[in-house]
Amino acid sequence: MTDDPLHEAEIDSESVFEGALLKVRRDRVQLPDGTLAYREYIRHPGAVVIVACLGDGRLIFERQFRYPLRRAFLELPAGKIDPGEDIAGCARRELREETGYEAERWHHLGVMHPCIGYSDERIEIFLAKDLRHVGHAWDEGEFLEVHLLGVDEAVTAVHDGRITDGKTIAALFRALPLLQESAR
Structure with missing residues (x-):
């Protein structure tokens, strides 16, 4: 009780x-x-979202079609946690599968709950740095484009409506102080 x-x-x-x-x-x-x-x-089994930062400060985004809204969205790499999978392992797997990058440094930034009125979904937020490209490993039936945006460009895209995905907005703003600190 x-x-x-x-x-x-x-x-x-x-x-x-x-x-x-x-x-x-x-x-x-x-x-x-x-x-x-x-x-x-x-x-919902839970998910991860990754703010992946290249050495030049640009962030890795992906553009993919989201069927419920019948259009493509610009969003950060993310994916569902498999049964028994730890969240850091899921983040590493999703970043590699979807973008072709692996990261040397990982920081867990916290958790968000995107749909508290109708779902128990949680999304674990990670910041990934010291990236190297090794090639993507898309799941069968997965189609996406990888895009690189500077931090300021990503923030502008949120404010002008090019980025509307909730997990992307939350993760970006959760990571923003660390990204700005790195840029100094």
Whole structure:
């Protein structure tokens, strides 16, 4: 039990849908005032996002098609955590697979929760430095373009609407103080 006065206690839970990536649940909960309500939400295995910084200060982005919105987005490299995989290993794997780069130095910057109203997804944020290109290893059916942007150009792209992906915005701004410190 929790002593948080806003806590909602699960009474029972049912599976609504189980897909390859997402699982939808419907729970009956007791609200803080004692009344009952339903909560529908998505279970997600978690993911990583990587702010990968080249020696010249440029950042590695990728452009890929995102089916739910039927268009391509400019975003930082990211990917789903596999069952049993540690987050640092996932970050290393995703950076290599998607961009063809490996990093010598890694910094875990924290976690973000992109969809707290309807999903338990968490995204672990990493900064990768001292990169070397070794060649990509895309998954079957994965198509993307690698783009390089300076830090100022990336921030401008957020403000002018070229970058709208939430994980990219959060990770970029989480890493920004370290990126600016490195540029000095």
